[in-house]
Amino acid sequence: MLSYIQIMMRHTNNCQRRTGTFVPSEENNNLSISDAWQPRRWPNFSFAEMACRHCGEGYIWPEFLDRLQNLRSDMKAPLHILSGHRCALHNAHVGGAPLSQHLKLAADINLRDLNRFRLRDAAERNGFTGFGFYSTFLHIDLGRPRHWIGSEKARKLWQLH
Ligand SMILES: [Zn+2]
Secondary structure (H helix, E strand, C coil), rough: CCCCCEEECCCCCCCCCCCCEEEECCCCCCHHHHHCCCCCCCCCCHHHHHHHCCCCEEEEEEECCCCCCCEEEEECCCCEECCCCCHHHHHHHHHCCCHHHCCCCCCCCCCCCCCHHHHHHHHHCCCEEEECCCCCEEEEEECCCCEECCCCCHHHHCCCC
């Protein structure tokens, strides 16, 4: 039986304390979502759009969401999130890396209607450390500093060599 499950995760890959809270899907649990999601703190995002597309499970990570909200405020334009949190099953199904940051929280941001370079620069300024450059979206996360390029088309669009 699923009940009010909160698993605090401590990330030990660096000295910063980074914790988040897993929230089971809304079907199974109505209380925890309204308790943990802070609509006034993250006014331009919703629990649902950051949750797993497959089952609705969420991962509420305040530091990540604060940075995402600041990024949105800097861009002065809506950020369309294609993928946020993924449960392990969904991550495997879409071919995500086994240790993908999406298992906690990451954001794949649709590049349509956005200037890709402004978005990248603003994400860096707001403290994001992991970047996946794709032709149609930018992946950002708070994992160890690294970047990767999704395709040759993406390499050209992002002017990476
Ligand atoms: Zn799922």
